[in-house]
Amino acid sequence: MTDFPRTPPRYSATFTPAVNAEIRRAAATGIYDIRGGGTKRHLPHFDDLLFLGASISRYPLEGYREKCATDVWLGTRFAKKPIHLDIPITIAGMSFGALSGPAKEALGRGATDAGTSTTTGDGGMTEEERGHSKTLVYQYLPSRYGMNPDDLRRADAIEVVVGQGAKPGGGGMLLGQKISDRVANMRNLPKGIDQRSACRHPDWTGPDDLEIKIMELREITDWEKPIYVKIGGARPYYDTALAVKAGADVVVLDGMQGGTAATQDVFIEHVGMPILACIPQAVKALQDLGMHRKVQLIVSGGIRTGADVAKAMALGADAVSIGTAALIALGDNDPKWEGEYQKLGTTADAYDDWHEGRDPAGITTQDPELAARLDPVLGGRRLKNYLKVMTLEAQTIARACGKNHLHNLEPEDLCALTIEAAAMAGVPLAGTNWIPGRNGGF
Amino acid sequence: MQTFDLGAEGLRALNSALHGLKGQTNMTAWEVVNPKGAHAIAAGVDAPVDITVRGSTGYYCAGMNKQATIRIKGSAGPGVAENMMSGTVIIDGDASQYAGATGRGGLLVIKGNASSRCGISMKGIDIVVHGNIGHMSAFMAQSGNLVCLGDAGEALGDSLYEARLFVRGSVKSLGADCVEKEMRPEHIAILEDLLSRGEADAKARPEEFRRYGSARTLYSFNIDNASSY
Numbered sequence: 001m002t003d004f005p006r007t008p009p010r011y012s013a014t015f016t017p018a019v020n021a022e023i024r025r026a027a028a029t030g031i032y033d034i035r036g037g038g039t040k041r042h043l044p045h046f047d048d049l050l051f052l053g054a055s056i057s058r059y060p061l062e063g064y065r066e067k068c069a070t071d072v073w074l075g076t077r078f079a080k081k082p083i084h085l086d087i088p089i090t091i092a093g094m095s096f097g098a099l100s101g102p103a104k105e106a107l108g109r110g111a112t113d114a115g116t117s118t119t120t121g122d123g124g125m126t127e128e129e130r131g132h133s134k135t136l137v138y139q140y141l142p143s144r145y146g147m148n149p150d151d152l153r154r155a156d157a158i159e160v161v162v163g164q165g166a167k168p169g170g171g172g173m174l175l176g177q178k179i180s181d182r183v184a185n186m187r188n189l190p191k192g193i194d195q196r197s198a199c200r201h202p203d204w205t206g207p208d209d210l211e212i213k214i215m216e217l218r219e220i221t222d223w224e225k226p227i228y229v230k231i232g233g234a235r236p237y238y239d240t241a242l243a244v245k246a247g248a249d250v251v252v253l254d255g256m257q258g259g260t261a262a263t264q265d266v267f268i269e270h271v272g273m274p275i276l277a278c279i280p281q282a283v284k285a286l287q288d289l290g291m292h293r294k295v296q297l298i299v300s301g302g303i304r305t306g307a308d309v310a311k312a313m314a315l316g317a318d319a320v321s322i323g324t325a326a327l328i329a330l331g332d333n334d335p336k337w338e339g340e341y342q343k344l345g346t347t348a349d350a351y352d353d354w355h356e357g358r359d360p361a362g363i364t365t366q367d368p369e370l371a372a373r374l375d376p377v378l379g380g381r382r383l384k385n386y387l388k389v390m391t392l393e394a395q396t397i398a399r400a401c402g403k404n405h406l407h408n409l410e411p412e413d414l415c416a417l418t419i420e421a422a423a424m425a426g427v428p429l430a431g432t433n434w435i436p437g438r439n440g441g442f
Numbered sequence: 443m444q445t446f447d448l449g450a451e452g453l454r455a456l457n458s459a460l461h462g463l464k465g466q467t468n469m470t471a472w473e474v475v476n477p478k479g480a481h482a483i484a485a486g487v488d489a490p491v492d493i494t495v496r497g498s499t500g501y502y503c504a505g506m507n508k509q510a511t512i513r514i515k516g517s518a519g520p521g522v523a524e525n526m527m528s529g530t531v532i533i534d535g536d537a538s539q540y541a542g543a544t545g546r547g548g549l550l551v552i553k554g555n556a557s558s559r560c561g562i563s564m565k566g567i568d569i570v571v572h573g574n575i576g577h578m579s580a581f582m583a584q585s586g587n588l589v590c591l592g593d594a595g596e597a598l599g600d601s602l603y604e605a606r607l608f609v610r611g612s613v614k615s616l617g618a619d620c621v622e623k624e625m626r627p628e629h630i631a632i633l634e635d636l637l638s639r640g641e642a643d644a645k646a647r648p649e650e651f652r653r654y655g656s657a658r659t660l661y662s663f664n665i666d667n668a669s670s671y
């Protein structure tokens with residue numbers, strides 16, 4: 001018998017081992033996969049853009065000598081007390097409940113030292129955060145857990161949450177493991193239940209109602225506080241326009257890469273648009289209404305570096321917001337806990353079962369022993385360092401582009417590496433003057 | 443009695459004056475005339491003051507009220523007494539959608555009917571409706587008491603948590619996880635007190651009501667209940 005070469009085993013590109021594993025898991029349990037974090041699949045992102053830098057036609061600023069300012073005003077449209085931040089990188093809303101008390105404190109400390117704001121979340125305002133965050137944005141969510149006029153008044157801004165990038169159209173969830181006595185009490189819920197938050201606000205629907213709701217919040221707070229409206233990256237042109245029409249001072253736009261504390265994996269991976277595709281549409285809406293820079297735009301979803309910050313701002317954002325990256329700076333997913341990640345059936349940098357409350361790094365948990373692992377002072381310092389590095393990186397790029405303020409970055413400073421990114425971001429494909437969809441393109 | 447002409451002086455002046463009462467106790471009675479359906483009338487008051495609104499109100503009248511007694515001598519638009527913390531709101535006429543939404547305390551009395559989603563996401567407020575309540579009332583209601591002397595619309599108490607619902611008339615249908623429960627002496631006592639404080643004791647007796655509450659089957663996610671979520 002002749003030994004003919006055999007066809008080597010070949011994996012399907014459609015039915016990959018990961019896909020098959022999920023089919024088996026679903027078949028065994030009958031429940032969808034819930035996890036934390038953001039999209040894990042590859043998406044067109046800021047990495048697909050490059051800065052051109054200065055040359056003969058534009059001249060750069062001298063690093064360290066010539067100033068490149070980074071400050072930002074938020075809420076200048078209607079609020080009597082707009083917010084002024086030293087850096088345009090804010091900390092996104094993450095709930096107490098999803099995060100531990102010390103983690104909220106660490107965020108407040110780090111952000112305050114770096115000259116920026118933090119944001120509450122679905123679960124109300126904690127003393128840890130109010131006490132340590134100089135500038136605190138108070139979220140107004142469909143669940144209204146813990147909502148009260150005193151906290152509204154001691155907030156520095158109010159963020160009406162319509163949607164989140166990880167789950168545009170979805171409500172929150174917090175599973176029983178994390179509903180401790182304190183969390184249950186703050187949310188008026190029985191301890192240990194699997195909490196479902198509504199996806200729509202209980203007392204308004206549609207843009208006309210939202211306008212009245214915003215007016216009510218302004219009345220309650222005597223028109224002092226900036227009012228943000230947070231939207232998930234679904235239909236950014238129309239949603240931005242409607243938020244402006246409803247009276248928002250600031251629009252917060254969260255792309256599909258944006259993290260979450262707990263949501264169905266199918267939601268995280270399949271609903272919403274990448275932030276790259278969202279920013280130009282939101283900016284266009286603001287420009288069409290003559291409101292660009294008058295209503296500020298904060299964008300988020302997978303922002304990791306100063307380069308990401310600079311690119312988002314070059315596309316027209318006034319500031320950015322970070323969630324996941326801030327948690328990693330505090331110590332989330334750190335390889336030093338590898339032994340424990342292994343016990344949980346995962347590995348450092350891949351751990352996403354934040355909803356289970358067993359976070360070895362002590363951040364996404366309500367377990368007092370685990371939570372005690374995070375030193376809020378040290379965590380705050382790490383966050384401050386990280387925010388500083390991001391700011392320096394963004395300034396480095398801006399100076400190289402000849403800009404004396406991060407806000408002076410512009411789409412003309414950018415080119416795209418892929419046709420997709422060029423089309424989404426509305427900047428030319430590198431080496432061409434081609435922006436797909438414009439200049440007579442398709 | 444301090445009279446405030448809303449038509450002439452405007453909403454901002456009214457709310458600003460009412461907010462200025464915080465900490466004061468000497469000014470106890472206010473009257474608001476010409477409300478003409480304005481929104482956010484007396485929103486965010488935090489003082490033991492008695493405010494009478496002579497006419498009908500728009501959205502969110504008495505929103506987030508603390509301590510005040512607010513009387514509406516007309517009907518109320520959507521979201522009346524939303525997120526009320528304490529105090530009392532009494533409406534002579536009807537209330538539109540989401541009356542008492544997310545309320546955390548105090549007492550809301552509606553002498554007419556309440557529209558859909560009355561008591562949605564309520565978190566401790568007591569609501570007494572002399573007439574009927576619309577569909578999806580007490581949706582996701584967390585705690586507090588909702589008393590309805592008339593009939594309830596479809597899907598009463600859908601996905602509710604620990605709120606108690608008392609209905610004297612018919613219930614068109616119960617929402618997911620909402621079931622009828624036994625009326626025990628402690629519930630009769632709660633009702634007696636609420637009917638009296640809700641100015642309804644002459645209209646109904648506690649024994650005439652049925653009680654509804656959560657079957658608690660949705661408290662822990664269970665795949666066999668998936669069609670109810």
Ligand SMILES: Cc1cc2nc3c(=O)[nH]c(=O)nc-3n(C[C@H](O)[C@H](O)[C@H](O)COP(=O)(O)O)c2cc1C
Pocket residue numbers: 036037038092093094095098099120121122123139161163164165230254257258259260261300301302303321322323324325354364
């Ligand atoms: C642990 C965690 C909890 C979150 N909780 C909330 C929340 O309560 N409300 C909200 O609007 N967004 C929430 N988000 C989303 C963030 O506000 C933000 O939109 C997102 O994290 C930004 O994307 P990034 O994580 O890629 O930076 C949460 C995100 C994380 C990671």
